[in-house]
Amino acid sequence: MSCDVLVIVEHNEGRLKNVSSEILSFFGKIATDNGVKVVAFIFGDHISEKLYCDIGKLGIREIVSHVNNELDEQPGLVAGMIADLAKKVKPKLIVMANTVKSRDSAPMIAQKLDIEMFSDILNIDYKKTVINLARLVYGGKAIEKIKLLNQQALITVRPNVLGNDENEAFIPTITKLKTNELPRTQTYLTKAKITKEKVQKPINEADVIIAIGRGLRRVEDLIMVNDLARVVNGVIGSTRPVVDMGFVRRSHQIGQSGRSVSPRLAILLGISGQIQFVAGISKAKTIIAVNKDSKATIFKSADYGIVGDIYSIVPILTRELKKLKLQNR
Ligand SMILES: Cc1cc2nc3c(=O)[nH]c(=O)nc-3n(C[C@H](O)[C@H](O)[C@H](O)COP(=O)(O)OP(=O)(O)OC[C@H]3O[C@@H](n4cnc5c(N)ncnc54)[C@H](O)[C@@H]3O)c2cc1C
Incomplete structure (x- = not known):
C-alpha cells in the first residue's frame, strides 16, 4: 500500500x-x-x-x-x-x-x-x-x-x-x-513496563520518589531504577522528555505541566534541574540529586548531591540501602 x-x-x-x-x-x-x-x-x-x-x-x-x-x-x-x-x-x-x-x-x-x-x-x-x-x-x-x-x-x-x-x-x-x-521498536518494548507501573501509587501521594531524567539512556535501564525503587518503597516519576520518549506514563511526570509532589524523600537521577521540573518537586522534604555534571542546576535545589554517573551510582545506592534495610530488621 x-x-x-x-x-x-x-x-x-x-x-x-x-x-x-x-x-x-x-x-x-x-x-x-x-x-x-x-x-x-x-x-x-x-x-x-x-x-x-x-x-x-x-x-x-x-x-x-x-x-x-x-x-x-x-x-x-x-x-x-x-x-x-x-x-x-x-x-x-x-x-x-x-x-x-x-x-x-x-x-x-x-x-x-x-x-x-x-x-x-x-x-x-x-x-x-x-x-x-x-x-x-x-x-x-x-x-x-x-x-x-x-x-x-x-x-x-x-x-x-x-x-x-x-x-x-x-x-x-x-x-x-x-x-x-508493527515493528518492535524500542518504544513498543516500554508497554510491558508501563502496564506494570499501573499498580504504583499515584505520584502525588508517594512518600518516596525516584525521578529519572534524560540521563537514563535506554528504556531497559528502568530495570536498574526499579531495583532501587523497590528497596526504598519508592514510586518512579520523571521529567517531561522521559515521558515524551514513552519510558514513563504521563501521570508520573513531575513539573509545571505535570504533577506537583511533596514526598519525604526524592532521589533525582540524571536530571538537569530546569525551572519547569523544579516547580513540581520543590515541596519535597529531602532531595538527593545524582548528576555527572558538577555544575548541573539541580544541585542548587538538592539537600545532598552526588556528582557521578547514574549507571555507577544507582547500583551502589541499591546495594548499600539493601544492606541497611537487612541490618534494621
Ligand atoms: C511550557 C513548558 C512546560 C514544561 N513542563 C515540564 C514539566 O512539567 N516537567 C519537566 O520535567 N519538564 C518540563 N518542561 C521541559 C523542561 O524545560 C526541561 O527541558 C526538562 O525538565 C529537562 O529534562 P531532563 O532534566 O530530563 O533533561 P536534560 O535537561 O537534558 O538533562 C539531563 C541531565 O542528565 C545528566 N546526565 C546525562 N547522563 C548522565 C549520567 N549517565 N549520569 C548522571 N547524569 C547524567 C546531564 O548532565 C543533564 O544535567 C517544560 C518545558 C516547557 C517549555
Missing part, C-alpha cells in the same frame, strides 16, 4: 474532532478532483463502524486503523507507530491537526523520518508537482510561504482554516493494524 497524503485523524472517544473533519474533507475533495491518493489513519480506543462511515462521508476511500486503548497519553508510542506506518505507505505529505496532542508527537515523527515539519498551516494549495503552503510565524505577526517540490514533509493544520467541503461519500476500505504487525 502506498499513498500521496497520509492524514492522521484525531477523535474524542469515537467522535471526529472538527479540525480533523476539516482536513479530511479538504483532502477528500483533492482526492476526487486531482486523483491524489489519500489515506486516513485512525488510532486509539472507541473506534466504531460509525466513525469509519463518518470519515467515508468526507470523501475518504481508504482508512488504516489501529485500535489500542493505551496510546492516548503516550506521544512517544504514537510517534513510533505513525513513523512506522509512514515508512510503509511512503506519503509525500503527512497531515496532522494543530492540537495539544500533535504538538508532542509531530516533531518526534518528523525526527524519526528525518523530514521537514511545518506547524500552524493556514492554507494549502495542492498541485501534482508542487504544494504551496502558508503559515503564521513570529507569534502571528507574519505569514511564511513555503513551496514543497519533491521533499516529503509533515504539516500540522490550524482549526477553522480549511472550511468543510461537501464531498461525494464513499464506503472506505479499512485496513486494521495489529500491534504485532
Whole structure:
C-alpha cells in the first residue's frame, strides 16, 4: 500500500474532532478532483463502524486503523507507530491537526523520518508537482510561504482554516493494524513496563520518589531504577522528555505541566534541574540529586548531591540501602 497524503485523524472517544473533519474533507475533495491518493489513519480506543462511515462521508476511500486503548497519553508510542506506518505507505505529505496532542508527537515523527515539519498551516494549495503552503510565524505577526517540490514533509493544520467541503461519500476500505504487525521498536518494548507501573501509587501521594531524567539512556535501564525503587518503597516519576520518549506514563511526570509532589524523600537521577521540573518537586522534604555534571542546576535545589554517573551510582545506592534495610530488621 502506498499513498500521496497520509492524514492522521484525531477523535474524542469515537467522535471526529472538527479540525480533523476539516482536513479530511479538504483532502477528500483533492482526492476526487486531482486523483491524489489519500489515506486516513485512525488510532486509539472507541473506534466504531460509525466513525469509519463518518470519515467515508468526507470523501475518504481508504482508512488504516489501529485500535489500542493505551496510546492516548503516550506521544512517544504514537510517534513510533505513525513513523512506522509512514515508512510503509511512503506519503509525500503527512497531515496532522494543530492540537495539544500533535504538538508532542509531530516533531518526534518528523525526527524519526528525518523530514521537514511545518506547524500552524493556514492554507494549502495542492498541485501534482508542487504544494504551496502558508503559515503564521513570529507569534502571528507574519505569514511564511513555503513551496514543497519533491521533499516529503509533515504539516500540522490550524482549526477553522480549511472550511468543510461537501464531498461525494464513499464506503472506505479499512485496513486494521495489529500491534504485532508493527515493528518492535524500542518504544513498543516500554508497554510491558508501563502496564506494570499501573499498580504504583499515584505520584502525588508517594512518600518516596525516584525521578529519572534524560540521563537514563535506554528504556531497559528502568530495570536498574526499579531495583532501587523497590528497596526504598519508592514510586518512579520523571521529567517531561522521559515521558515524551514513552519510558514513563504521563501521570508520573513531575513539573509545571505535570504533577506537583511533596514526598519525604526524592532521589533525582540524571536530571538537569530546569525551572519547569523544579516547580513540581520543590515541596519535597529531602532531595538527593545524582548528576555527572558538577555544575548541573539541580544541585542548587538538592539537600545532598552526588556528582557521578547514574549507571555507577544507582547500583551502589541499591546495594548499600539493601544492606541497611537487612541490618534494621
Ligand atoms: C511550557 C513548558 C512546560 C514544561 N513542563 C515540564 C514539566 O512539567 N516537567 C519537566 O520535567 N519538564 C518540563 N518542561 C521541559 C523542561 O524545560 C526541561 O527541558 C526538562 O525538565 C529537562 O529534562 P531532563 O532534566 O530530563 O533533561 P536534560 O535537561 O537534558 O538533562 C539531563 C541531565 O542528565 C545528566 N546526565 C546525562 N547522563 C548522565 C549520567 N549517565 N549520569 C548522571 N547524569 C547524567 C546531564 O548532565 C543533564 O544535567 C517544560 C518545558 C516547557 C517549555
